[in-house]
Amino acid sequence: MADVELKNLKKSFGKVDVIHGVDLSIKSGEFAVFVGPSGCGKSTLLRLVAGLEEATSGTISIGDVDVTRVEPADRGVAMVFQSYALYPHMTVEENMGFGLRMTGTDRTVIQERVSKAAQILHLEQLLARKPKQLSGGQRQRVAIGRAIVREPKVFLFDEPLSNLDAELRVQMRLEIARLHGELGATMIYVTHDQVEAMTLADKIVVLNAGRIEQVGAPLDLYNNPHNIFVAGFIGSPK
Ligand code: ADP
Ligand code: MG
Numbered sequence: 719m720a721d722v723e724l725k726n727l728k729k730s731f732g733k734v735d736v737i738h739g740v741d742l743s744i745k746s747g748e749f750a751v752f753v754g755p756s757g758c759g760k761s762t763l764l765r766l767v768a769g770l771e772e773a774t775s776g777t778i779s780i781g782d783v784d785v786t787r788v789e790p791a792d793r794g795v796a797m798v799f800q801s802y803a804l805y806p807h808m809t810v811e812e813n814m815g816f817g818l819r820m821t822g823t824d825r826t827v828i829q830e831r832v833s834k835a836a837q838i839l840h841l842e843q844l845l846a847r848k849p850k851q852l853s854g855g856q857r858q859r860v861a862i863g864r865a866i867v868r869e870p871k872v873f874l875f876d877e878p879l880s881n882l883d884a885e886l887r888v889q890m891r892l893e894i895a896r897l898h899g900e901l902g903a904t905m906i907y908v909t910h911d912q913v914e915a916m917t918l919a920d921k922i923v924v925l926n927a928g929r930i931e932q933v934g935a936p937l938d939l940y941n942n943p944h945n946i947f948v949a950g951f952i953g954s955p956k
Contacts, residue, residue, distance in 0.1 A: 721746050722767060722872060722904060727776035729762055736762050738928045749898050751915045752908045753951060754925035760908040764874050767906065768797045780872060796865035797874040800881055802857045804849040811845040814863045835866040838900065855886045875907040924948050
């Protein structure tokens, strides 16, 4: 668990400014959701927190630590991607333990953490399977399991459910909500799905062209959007 603090964070790719001085504070244990149109910088902002992109200027702190120049593996974050990115030749168990093996974690610790994560995600019966023997929802669970075993302070999700069909999406959304309740970890979640944002978030961050338009609890934004853009995104469900 950790506070995440962004201060005047900027990111440019070449001459193109993509994130324009974002200030944002996410409390320990909070579920923050980034929403906004395609190309507004949601993934870039998440990747900056993860350390997968280097900030052009500004700072990122997690807990009391300035992680702006810290390597991704040492930031205490774990990211779950939309595309699962599982290793096809490894079993579920090996996929979940892989990151820990790479950091030289003790074998028994890996086993304990994998079995705990498998229990949380209802994957106990599937540990010996390969990814191609799993459904989309099960694959996404393994991808989440891979993050859980690292025991991160902050979970980062980039549109984790957008490859799933509508029914599975609802089911996995409920699971992610349950997971947040169970783990009590700080979570930052990117989506363009309004229902996901409204139901999962403690705090919604509405982004537009690399800037924050408004931050607030779902009902605050819904009842009191500061401008037409926010109203269009949150205030008027499609
Ligand atoms: P979102 O996730 O909200 O759809 P992104 O963060 O992926 O948006 O992208 C924001 C902007 O930054 C887009 O205009 C995109 O083309 C640009 N961008 C993202 N990554 C790169 C990169 N590696 N090189 C150049 N431009 C990029
Ligand atoms: Mg994106």
